[in-house]
Amino acid sequence: MHSFNVELGERSYPIVIGSKLLGDSQYLLPYIRGRQVCVVTNETVAPLYLAQLLDGLSDFDKFDVVELPDGEAFKTLETLNRIFDTLLEQRHNRSTTLIALGGGVVGDMCGFAAACYQRGVDFIQVPTTLLAQVDSSVGGKTGVNHPLGKNMIGAFYQPRLVLADMDTLGTLPEREFSAGIAEVIKYGLICDAPFFHWIESNIDALLIRDPRALAYAVDRCCRDKAEVVASDEREGGRRAILNFGHTFGHAIEAVQGYGRWLHGEAVAAGMVMALELSRLQGGVDSELLERVCNLLQRAQLPQRSPEDMRVDDFLRVMQVDKKVIDGKLRLVLLRALGDAKVVDDTPMEKVMEALRNCGAR
Amino acid sequence: MHSFNVELGERSYPIVIGSKLLGDSQYLLPYIRGRQVCVVTNETVAPLYLAQLLDGLSDFDKFDVVELPDGEAFKTLETLNRIFDTLLEQRHNRSTTLIALGGGVVGDMCGFAAACYQRGVDFIQVPTTLLAQVDSSVGGKTGVNHPLGKNMIGAFYQPRLVLADMDTLGTLPEREFSAGIAEVIKYGLICDAPFFHWIESNIDALLIRDPRALAYAVDRCCRDKAEVVASDEREGGRRAILNFGHTFGHAIEAVQGYGRWLHGEAVAAGMVMALELSRLQGGVDSELLERVCNLLQRAQLPQRSPEDMRVDDFLRVMQVDKKVIDGKLRLVLLRALGDAKVVDDTPMEKVMEALRNCGAR
Numbered sequence: 074m075h076s077f078n079v080e081l082g083e084r085s086y087p088i089v090i091g092s093k094l095l096g097d098s099q100y101l102l103p104y105i106r107g108r109q110v111c112v113v114t115n116e117t118v119a120p121l122y123l124a125q126l127l128d129g130l131s132d133f134d135k136f137d138v139v140e141l142p143d144g145e146a147f148k149t150l151e152t153l154n155r156i157f158d159t160l161l162e163q164r165h166n167r168s169t170t171l172i173a174l175g176g177g178v179v180g181d182m183c184g185f186a187a188a189c190y191q192r193g194v195d196f197i198q199v200p201t202t203l204l205a206q207v208d209s210s211v212g213g214k215t216g217v218n219h220p221l222g223k224n225m226i227g228a229f230y231q232p233r234l235v236l237a238d239m240d241t242l243g244t245l246p247e248r249e250f251s252a253g254i255a256e257v258i259k260y261g262l263i264c265d266a267p268f269f270h271w272i273e274s275n276i277d278a279l280l281i282r283d284p285r286a287l288a289y290a291v292d293r294c295c296r297d298k299a300e301v302v303a304s305d306e307r308e309g310g311r312r313a314i315l316n317f318g319h320t321f322g323h324a325i326e327a328v329q330g331y332g333r334w335l336h337g338e339a340v341a342a343g344m345v346m347a348l349e350l351s352r353l354q355g356g357v358d359s360e361l362l363e364r365v366c367n368l369l370q371r372a373q374l375p376q377r378s379p380e381d382m383r384v385d386d387f388l389r390v391m392q393v394d395k396k397v398i399d400g401k402l403r404l405v406l407l408r409a410l411g412d413a414k415v416v417d418d419t420p421m422e423k424v425m426e427a428l429r430n431c432g433a434r
Numbered sequence: 435m436h437s438f439n440v441e442l443g444e445r446s447y448p449i450v451i452g453s454k455l456l457g458d459s460q461y462l463l464p465y466i467r468g469r470q471v472c473v474v475t476n477e478t479v480a481p482l483y484l485a486q487l488l489d490g491l492s493d494f495d496k497f498d499v500v501e502l503p504d505g506e507a508f509k510t511l512e513t514l515n516r517i518f519d520t521l522l523e524q525r526h527n528r529s530t531t532l533i534a535l536g537g538g539v540v541g542d543m544c545g546f547a548a549a550c551y552q553r554g555v556d557f558i559q560v561p562t563t564l565l566a567q568v569d570s571s572v573g574g575k576t577g578v579n580h581p582l583g584k585n586m587i588g589a590f591y592q593p594r595l596v597l598a599d600m601d602t603l604g605t606l607p608e609r610e611f612s613a614g615i616a617e618v619i620k621y622g623l624i625c626d627a628p629f630f631h632w633i634e635s636n637i638d639a640l641l642i643r644d645p646r647a648l649a650y651a652v653d654r655c656c657r658d659k660a661e662v663v664a665s666d667e668r669e670g671g672r673r674a675i676l677n678f679g680h681t682f683g684h685a686i687e688a689v690q691g692y693g694r695w696l697h698g699e700a701v702a703a704g705m706v707m708a709l710e711l712s713r714l715q716g717g718v719d720s721e722l723l724e725r726v727c728n729l730l731q732r733a734q735l736p737q738r739s740p741e742d743m744r745v746d747d748f749l750r751v752m753q754v755d756k757k758v759i760d761g762k763l764r765l766v767l768l769r770a771l772g773d774a775k776v777v778d779d780t781p782m783e784k785v786m787e788a789l790r791n792c793g794a795r
């Protein structure tokens with residue numbers, strides 16, 4: 074079992090990573106302060122893991138469950154309101170604790186509900202996808218989508234505990250598992266060259282879902298992210314490097330319609346675009362690009378733009394992306410393997426060239 | 435002109451109180467960081483004051499206006515979404531500034547929209563009702579209602595500036611003005627006995643809306659509130675005294691349907707109930723109760739329960755109120771004039787007796 078503290082002053086919290094954690098209430102109970110609990114999950118995860126989790130919670134005065142529909146398409150204010158409906162109908166008060174059992178969508182919505190319910194109640198993350206374990210466990214980003222943009226409505230809000238049980242990855246569909254691998258590779262690229270080498274050596278173990286390899290990778294990603302976030306909790310500066318590949322990726326998701334490409338798939342293609350742009354700007358060589366594409370291919374992840382997307386489609390969406398500051402396009406590029414930087418003044422023609430080189434029309 | 439700083443570390447901000455502030459952009463401009471502005475107002479306030487405010491903002495790359503329907507009944511997630519729609523349609527980015535021009539409902543919704551839009555953008559409060567000037571200017575409470583409870587969805591979020599122009603009170607309808615007076619009286623009762631005496635001596639000047647008397651009262655209330663809030667920003671302890679009369683008042687609003695009684699009217703009757711309960715518990719004498727009822731009567735504010743409300747109606751709603759902690763009813767009572775305390779263990783039969791003495795059936 075791996076465990077470490079995300080240090081954020083009075084909002085610090087532990088991440089516990091291992092096997093057989095879900096069924097053992099000793100991990101959860103110390104982090105539930107009141108006498109009420111509400112588990113937020115979805116229709117796919119509930120039949121698999123809800124019973125295990127509830128086993129440890131039967132002593133509470135209230136333990137309610139909100140089962141949301143599955144998928145990014147339901148990450149909306151309307152779905153969020155169903156959580157509030159249950160909390161109010163069941164008379165949850167300020168000392169209640171929300172528990173997110175599921176992937177990133179469940180975690181983002183449950184966390185945002187916790188941030189807003191009665192202006193803030195406790196919540197615990199129990200991420201059940203690789204993507205959520207490596208990415209949503211650290212950073213406090215919560216929120217929902219708007220038809221005009223992804224994650225446009227939300228809050229920075231920290232959990233009291235993150236419990237990442239590797240056993241939940243056994244049932245993850247192939248595509249979703251691969252999508253998580255994209256984010257794992259991202260951490261190597263942006264800030265951890267030794268970890269990138271580790272991934273290259275251990276990609277087979279990861280892809281057959283070896284629990285020990287997975288726990289190592291999740292732990293390493295969370296530590297990398299915690300280090301980046303701790304110095305920049307509300308995303309003013311360095312934290313932006315975590316968005317490597319995301320500006321392009323969000324454009325893919327927005328134009329394709331949320332849900333057709335998984336987030337991690339869009340990020341995979343987006344990272345190749347960001348790498349190609351870094352190459353054009355003299356940051357990295359084509360050999361690194363090939364190594365990354367090779368890893369992505371092993372994981373059956375896309376390495377190019379969707380065929381039907383035009384360069385203009387990308388640019389249109391990227392204008393309203395959160396990374397645009399007063400008309401300048403903010404992008405994350407690599408100076409070298411493991412060394413990302415935020416760049417505000419990339420020439421637009423280079424962006425277009427990189428997009429074309431990656432298959433946009 | 436009165437002006438002072440609400441001290442909250444890096445989230446400190448000034449409150450400027452006076453006349454002729456709206457038309458003078460020198461007060462606003464230093465607090466707008468980016469090149470985009472969005473004014474959130476309502477259909478009643480817009481024709482009266484929007485043009486004055488916009489005069490000073492014409493230099494920005496974007497200045498959009500969201501005009502909401504007027505009234506507490508529209509303080510919902512659905513209405514909130516209209517603000518997000520405009521912000522995204524008009525491509526406002528993270529460096530935009532929202533300006534709330536209106537009463538408490540506009541301020542609460544605009545503030546909550548600012549807290550959530552792209553996980554937080556700047557906002558400025560320009561309160562145009564007495565209630566909003568004395569109550570919403572300080573404390574950072576933002577949010578919307580849910581059919582099952584008032585202010586159940588929201589955030590603590592601080593403005594960059596509050597601009598309270600006494601000239602906007604000239605057009606305020608009689609009932610709304612009086613509702614603001616109820617909150618003014620509250621500050622005297624809970625923490626400022628000398629101010630209570632000042633109100634008794636100056637109630638005539640306040641009721642004819644003398645700008646100097648009003649500016650003094652608004653300034654004093656904001657300072658009183660800032661002092662209470664500064665020590666307890668997220669409402670763990672002492673800050674709860676600001677809810678004096680509100681637990682009962684919220685029950686009145688919820689049962690009558692939001693909007694039939696104004697918030698300040700419900701608080702007026704709720705304060706009498708809280709005072710009566712304080713009297714039953716030996717905190718204050720009946721003479722103070724009479725003095726308060728006398729002031730409320732001068733301001734044409736209610737001093738008793740709505741005729742059709744039963745004691746049970748109150749208790750039912752008060753169970754889901756945010757002030758209930760693990761089944762115990764938390765109430766604010768007076769030990770003496772200007773000295774409020776939070777009490778967790780008031781006997782339920784005393785609560786019922788006080789409600790009956792105040793006209794509940």
